[in-house]
Amino acid sequence: MMRSVTVLFIVMVALTVQSCFKEDDMVVPHPKHDVKTDTIPMTENYLNQVYFSLDSGRTVSIKVKTTFDLGFECTRTGWHVILNTSNFMKVADLGLVPFGQPYDTTGVKLNFDKSDGNLDSTAIGQWFNLSGNDTISNNHVYAVSRGLDELGNPLGLYQVIFDSLKNDKFYFRYAPLKGGAASNGLVAKEPGVNFIFFSLKTGSVVPVEPLKETYDMLFTQYTTLLFTDQGIPYPYLVTGVLLNRNQVEVAVDSTADFFGITADKALTMNYSKGLDAIGYDWKFYSFTTGVYTIRPNLNYVIHSVSGVYFKLRFVGYYNKDGLKGYPVIEFQKL
Numbered sequence: 597m598m599r600s601v602t603v604l605f606i607v608m609v610a611l612t613v614q615s616c617f618k619e620d621d622m623v624v625p626h627p628k629h630d631v632k633t634d635t636i637p638m639t640e641n642y643l644n645q646v647y648f649s650l651d652s653g654r655t656v657s658i659k660v661k662t663t664f665d666l667g668f669e670c671t672r673t674g675w676h677v678i679l680n681t682s683n684f685m686k687v688a689d690l691g692l693v694p695f696g697q698p699y700d701t702t703g704v705k706l707n708f709d710k711s712d713g714n715l716d717s718t719a720i721g722q723w724f725n726l727s728g729n730d731t732i733s734n735n736h737v738y739a740v741s742r743g744l745d746e747l748g749n750p751l752g753l754y755q756v757i758f759d760s761l762k763n764d765k766f767y768f769r770y771a772p773l774k775g776g777a778a779s780n781g782l783v784a785k786e787p788g789v790n791f792i793f794f795s796l797k798t799g800s801v802v803p804v805e806p807l808k809e810t811y812d813m814l815f816t817q818y819t820t821l822l823f824t825d826q827g828i829p830y831p832y833l834v835t836g837v838l839l840n841r842n843q844v845e846v847a848v849d850s851t852a853d854f855f856g857i858t859a860d861k862a863l864t865m866n867y868s869k870g871l872d873a874i875g876y877d878w879k880f881y882s883f884t885t886g887v888y889t890i891r892p893n894l895n896y897v898i899h900s901v902s903g904v905y906f907k908l909r910f911v912g913y914y915n916k917d918g919l920k921g922y923p924v925i926e927f928q929k930l
Contacts, residue, residue, distance in 0.1 A: 629929040633911070636815045638921045641746040642835050645682060646815040647806050650898060650906045650927055656811045662745050664802040666756075667791035668766050668783045669715070675724065675731055675761055676715045678791060681708065681819040683743030683751060684833045687719045690737045695757045698775035701739050708831050711820035713841055713871030723758040731761040739773055742796060744833075754796045770796055790841050808842040812900045813874070815923060820872060835921070836876030839869070840901055846873045847897045854895050854909050859930040862897045862905040878910045888913045888920055897930070905930040 632653050636646050647656040661682040669676040679685040686706035690699060707719035720738060724731035735757065742751035753773035760767045764785040771778040779799050786792050793804040815837055822832045839846060847865035849857065874896055879888050896908045912924030 631926055631928045633924065633926050635912075635915060636923045636925065637915075638815055638835070638923065639746075640919045640921045642682075642817045642921050643746040645804075647811040648813045648815060649810060650812045650900050650908070650929075651902050651904060653927075657806045659804050661816065662751065663795060663798075664793035664804050665740070665742055665796045667793045667804075668785070670785040670787060670789055670792055672787075674785070675722075676718055677720045677723065677758065677766075678715075678718055679709050679720075679740075680743070680793070681711065682817040683745070684819055684831075685743040686741045686819075686831075688739045689721070690739055690755070692735055693737050695737050695755065695769065696771050696775060696778050699737075699739060699755060699773055701741075701753070701773070704739065706739070706741060708819045708821075711818055711838075711872040711875075713838070720758075724761065733757060733759045740770075740796065752797065756796070808840060809901055812840055812844050812898060814838045814840070818872070820876070834876035836872070836878070837874040838871045839873060841869070841871060842901055843899075843903075844901050845869045845899045848873070849895045849897065850893045852895060854907065854926070857895060857897060857907045857930070859905060862907070862930050865897055867897075867899060879913055 634653070636648065636655070637658070638644050638646060643660055643662070645659045645661045648654070649656050661680065665680050665685065667678040667680065679687060686708050688701060688704045688706045690704070693699070709719050710717040723734055723736065725734055738756045740754045740756050742754065745751055754770050755773050756768055756770045758766070758768045766783040768781045769778050770781055781794060781799065783792055783794050783801055788807045789805045790808050791805060793802045794800070795802050817833055817835050818838060819831050820834055821829045823829050845867040847867045849865065852861070877891070878894050879890050881888050890910045890913060894909065898906045898908055900906055906927050906929055908925055908927040910923055911926050913922065914920055915922035
């Protein structure tokens with residue numbers, strides 16, 4: 597009898613305690629997000645540059661990589677000029693020489709932008725002297741190779757002199773490296789993007805990068821330094837992923853199972869903002885079979901432009917027709 601009373605008392609207490617909580621006091625479980633898969637259409641010859649957003653889970657824009665050359669920094673105090681490294685572009689500072697005369701770059705060292713995106717190490721470098729609030733040219737002439745198209749054909753050689761940056765406008769001149777008529781260029785900053793780009797071939801501003809708040813990764817070819825077996829560095833055109841330099845960062849993990857990476861783990865990882873932190877070596881090429889293979893143990897945790905964490909891995913490099921240049925990714929919001 598005593599046992600029955602005790603049980604009854606416990607049940608009544610439990611019901612009483614339960615009735616003290618309102619429905620909205622219940623803890624809602626953290627939602628589990630589905631793993632998404634997408635194929636990135638760079639094309640077999642890597643002609644396309646593909647901007648991708650993890651937040652929206654889709655491609656934001658696709659640009660043909662051969663349509664632009666120089667990028668002009670759009671931050672408030674920005675003055676850097678970068679190269680379109682997807683075309684293997686390079687540049688040489690010829691110094692204080694007459695602009696518009698024919699020049700030969702034989703024996704001249706041509707430089708590349710670093711693939712980590714460090715703006716202190718651009719090939720063009722500081723092209724100006726300060727004059728009050730304006731930047732005025734050092735009057736150096738730069739020999740610019742536009743690089744190679746998707747089939748390996750030369751895109752042409754130019755000479756460029758950067759005249760000034762005034763009232764958020766870049767002024768410069770350009771002409772064929774072999775000499776000839778000069779043209780004037782003007783590029784106005786656009787605060788919504790990291791860089792705005794210009795084509796030396798068409799003499800016009802080219803809309804390339806989408807708004808910097810709208811994407812996380814750029815799938816593209818780019819120039820980087822590789823090393824011979826003797827440790828000698830040499831520039832090489834690779835195919836991979838560059839980060840949006842606007843706040844996006846990534847951590848790399850080669851030990852955990854993809855499905856075992858949690859939000860808690862993401863908070864403890866070491867992140868890099870280097871543009872090439874994901875890079876190109878998530879795949880390798882077999883000269884024996886002639887096939888690209890994905891490295892299965894590489895996982896990436898990306899702190900997106902919106903501040904959200906995603907995990908991502910590569911699961912393929914070919915489309916359904918067997919053509920290379922179509923990276924397949926799996927990603928999941930943490």
